[in-house]
Amino acid sequence: NAGVMQNPRHLVRRRGQEARLRCSPMKGHSHVYWYRQLPEEGLKFMVYLQKENIIDESGMPKERFSAEFPKEGPSILRIQQVVRGDSAAYFCASSPSSKNIQYFGAGTRLSVL
Amino acid sequence: GQQLNQSPQSMFIQEGEDVSMNCTSSSIFNTWLWYKQDPGEGPVLLIALYKAGELTSNGRLTAQFGITRKDSFLNISASIPSDVGIYFCAGQVLNFGNEKLTFGTGTRLTIIP
Numbered sequence: 001n002a003g004v005m006q007n008p009r010h011l012v013r014r015r016g017q018e019a020r021l022r023c024s025p026m027k028g029h030s031h032v033y034w035y036r037q038l039p040e041e042g043l044k045f046m047v048y049l050q051k052e053n054i055i056d057e058s059g060m061p062k063e064r065f066s067a068e069f070p071k072e073g074p075s076i077l078r079i080q081q082v083v084r085g086d087s088a089a090y091f092c093a094s095s096p097s098s099k100n101i102q103y104f105g106a107g108t109r110l111s112v113l
Numbered sequence: 114g115q116q117l118n119q120s121p122q123s124m125f126i127q128e129g130e131d132v133s134m135n136c137t138s139s140s141i142f143n144t145w146l147w148y149k150q151d152p153g154e155g156p157v158l159l160i161a162l163y164k165a166g167e168l169t170s171n172g173r174l175t176a177q178f179g180i181t182r183k184d185s186f187l188n189i190s191a192s193i194p195s196d197v198g199i200y201f202c203a204g205q206v207l208n209f210g211n212e213k214l215t216f217g218t219g220t221r222l223t224i225i226p
Binding site: 106107 | 119207213
C-alpha cells in the first residue's frame with residue numbers, strides 16, 4: 001500500500017509565477033490536510049479537505065492560496081503570484097476518517113527566486 | 114497560529130544515553146502524538162496517546178499524556194545512531210471541523226561520536 005505521494009519534491013519558481021503542489025492520499029483515505037514548514041520551525045496547519053469539500057481553511061492565507069480535492073485525482077495546493085516568503089516545505093497528510101491518524105508525505109520544497 | 118512549546122530545543126548526547134523531551138500547551142488537547150522527521154522527509158508517527166494519564170511504549174520509546182491534557186513527554190532509552198533527527202509533538206482537539214494538528218517547535222537530537 002503506497003504512502004502519501006507528493007509531487008514535485010522540489011519546485012523552483014520566480015516571483016509572480018504560480019506554484020501547483022499535488023498530493024495523492026493513501027489508498028482508501030478521503031481526508032487530506034496541508035501543512036507548511038518554514039526552516040527550523042514546526043509544521044503549521046493550512047487547510048483540511050474531504051473529497052470535494054473544504055472543511056477547515058483557518059490556516060490558509062486569504063489571498064493567493066487555494067486548495068481543492070476533486071472527486072477524481074489528487075489534491076492540489078495552488079499558490080498564485082508567489083513571493084519569496086512563500087519559500088517553505090509544504091506537507092500533505094491523509095487519513096481514512098477525521099478521527100484517524102494523519103500520515104504524511106515527503107513534502108514539496110518550494111523555492112521562490 | 115499556535116505552536117506548542119517543546120523543550121529542550123536541541124540535545125547533544127552520546128550513543129547509549131537516555132533522552133527525555135517534553136511539550137506543553139496553554140490549551141487542552143484530546144490527543145497527543147509524537148512524530149520524528151529526518152532531513153528532507155515528512156514526519157513519521159512514533160506514538161499516539163488518546164487518554165489523559167496514558168503511558169504508551171513503542172520499543173525503546175515511551176510517551177505519556179499529561180493528566181491536565183496540556184502536556185506530554187517522550188523518553189528514548191539507550192539511544193542509537195538512527196535516533197538522530199527532529200522530534201515533534203502534536204496535539205489534536207478532534208471536534209468536528211477541528212481535526213488539525215498543532216505542532217511543537219521541535220527537539221533536534223544529535224548523537225556525539
